[in-house]
Amino acid sequence: MINMVGTLKIAILLFDNFTALDVVGPYEVLSKIPNSKVYMVAVKPGLYKDVKGLQMSAEYSLKDIENPDILIIPGGFGIDSLLNNQEIVSWIQNAHISSKWTVSVCSGALLLGAAGILKDCKVTTHWNRKEQLAKYGPTIENERYVKDGKIITSAGVSAGIDMSLYLLSLVVNENFAKAVQLGMEYDPKPPFDSGSPEKAPKEIVDKIRQSNKTNNK
Amino acid sequence: MINMVGTLKIAILLFDNFTALDVVGPYEVLSKIPNSKVYMVAVKPGLYKDVKGLQMSAEYSLKDIENPDILIIPGGFGIDSLLNNQEIVSWIQNAHISSKWTVSVCSGALLLGAAGILKDCKVTTHWNRKEQLAKYGPTIENERYVKDGKIITSAGVSAGIDMSLYLLSLVVNENFAKAVQLGMEYDPKPPFDSGSPEKAPKEIVDKIRQSNKTNNK
Numbered sequence: 001m002i003n004m005v006g007t008l009k010i011a012i013l014l015f016d017n018f019t020a021l022d023v024v025g026p027y028e029v030l031s032k033i034p035n036s037k038v039y040m041v042a043v044k045p046g047l048y049k050d051v052k053g054l055q056m057s058a059e060y061s062l063k064d065i066e067n068p069d070i071l072i073i074p075g076g077f078g079i080d081s082l083l084n085n086q087e088i089v090s091w092i093q094n095a096h097i098s099s100k101w102t103v104s105v106c107s108g109a110l111l112l113g114a115a116g117i118l119k120d121c122k123v124t125t126h127w128n129r130k131e132q133l134a135k136y137g138p139t140i141e142n143e144r145y146v147k148d149g150k151i152i153t154s155a156g157v158s159a160g161i162d163m164s165l166y167l168l169s170l171v172v173n174e175n176f177a178k179a180v181q182l183g184m185e186y187d188p189k190p191p192f193d194s195g196s197p198e199k200a201p202k203e204i205v206d207k208i209r210q211s212n213k214t215n216n217k
Numbered sequence: 218m219i220n221m222v223g224t225l226k227i228a229i230l231l232f233d234n235f236t237a238l239d240v241v242g243p244y245e246v247l248s249k250i251p252n253s254k255v256y257m258v259a260v261k262p263g264l265y266k267d268v269k270g271l272q273m274s275a276e277y278s279l280k281d282i283e284n285p286d287i288l289i290i291p292g293g294f295g296i297d298s299l300l301n302n303q304e305i306v307s308w309i310q311n312a313h314i315s316s317k318w319t320v321s322v323c324s325g326a327l328l329l330g331a332a333g334i335l336k337d338c339k340v341t342t343h344w345n346r347k348e349q350l351a352k353y354g355p356t357i358e359n360e361r362y363v364k365d366g367k368i369i370t371s372a373g374v375s376a377g378i379d380m381s382l383y384l385l386s387l388v389v390n391e392n393f394a395k396a397v398q399l400g401m402e403y404d405p406k407p408p409f410d411s412g413s414p415e416k417a418p419k420e421i422v423d424k425i426r427q428s429n430k431t432n433n434k
Contacts (some may be wrong), residue, residue, distance in 0.1 A: 021401065024241040028374070031269040038269065047274055052248040053253065054241075055274035057264055080265045106402075127402060144406040147276075156402025157245070161375065166408040179421045180410035184238065185323075185344060185373025185413025188405035189361040191383040194395035195404025 007211075008036040008171075011068035011095070013088070013111075014058040015042060016184070017078025020050040022105040025074050025160035029168055032180045039065045043087060051077050060093040070171075071099045075106030075126065083114040093117065101167060103152045105160035109133055112153070122148045125155035126210060127197050161186065220280060225253040225388075228285035228312065230305070230328075231275040232259060234295025237267040239322040242377035243289050246385055249397045250390045256282045260304060268294050279308040287388075291377070292323030292343065300331040310334065318384060320369040322377035326350055329370070339365045343373035343412050375412075378403065 010030055012023055029037045030175040042048060042058035049055050071092070082088050092115040096102045104112050112118050113136030122137040124130075124146045134140055145163035147152040154163035165186070169177035194200040229240055248255045259265055266272050290309070299305050307330040313319045326342040326364055329335050332352030340355040340385035341347075341363045351357055362371040362380035371380035382403070386394035411417040411426050 020241045021245040024237045028238040057272035158401050158403040162406050178409050181409055181411045182417040184375050186375040186407055187244045189379050191404055192395050192398055195402055200399040
């Protein structure tokens, strides 16, 4: 187990078929915390592929990082195969006991649900995973991110950026979060207004819902 | 040299001290192009560290991918040390001859400038790199992304997401881009409105400008 007195430990879980932006959104924001270190963590150290083949390296095993200050669980299609993985679930349960913040991006919330820590919490997740998450007993909200005590869950993929800027303002301060936002020039101007099921054309929403059902068979 | 008939080849350049979100923003969007493959490319195959230590894998060398259809140059503090790297500059010059699209994120535009392909082009880059980019002869615009022929440059870091959704609509179609936007739930709601030098508090803007001057000494 790694102990660096005074350094804020941020752990991000990697696994095969994660979603790259779920990892890198929070990473880009929270790695800027002064006197912090990000630990990429997996069941076994090594390279992990996102859903389209991009490979990122996890240098640490779960037992190397038992007490992160900030625990980050990204999502991706690979999350479903982890929900019954006792080693990962136990690690999350244990890490959550001492964490200052436990956060998820997108379908990463399912793993927090499987660890039993979302019961009766207010949470959110990817719009297309809400029914699945509801089975773990939380109250699902229709927000970009939701804070309930020390747990913060975010909506799909890109929402991890918004959530992390908010978390950064809590961990450091608002001016620091604004400086990081400026550094990454996060002044979003999507060319289309299709980022939520309320705004996107109905036929596109239906198609994605259908495809997700097929993937989760 | 790799040849896969009919598959759209997307090359993303990796190097030490890249910015992770510059890579993953476009990756997350453009890897969804049907019948495409993303090639992570570097001078030598191997692991490359972003400015804060996150490691991504480049499986291909420059000579493996000489004719990408889409050439993507991310930015980061490491870009400055590449501007006189003849091997990389030549690769970009050569790849640009046959590319369908040549794009940059953030300070990645400097490398396109160093390759001499931005002269008299309309372009953009990170707000704090504009003076530096101007030396290569382009017209700098104050936009989220700028298309000039087959060259598309984007503003800082997170702007690569907006640029890529726009490019996706050109490569596939607008409905497909909207579906990808919905899939990644890109309905941004930053908690602060500090993402551009016009919007951020002046003292924060000045501080970042100053720190960049120090870094580039």
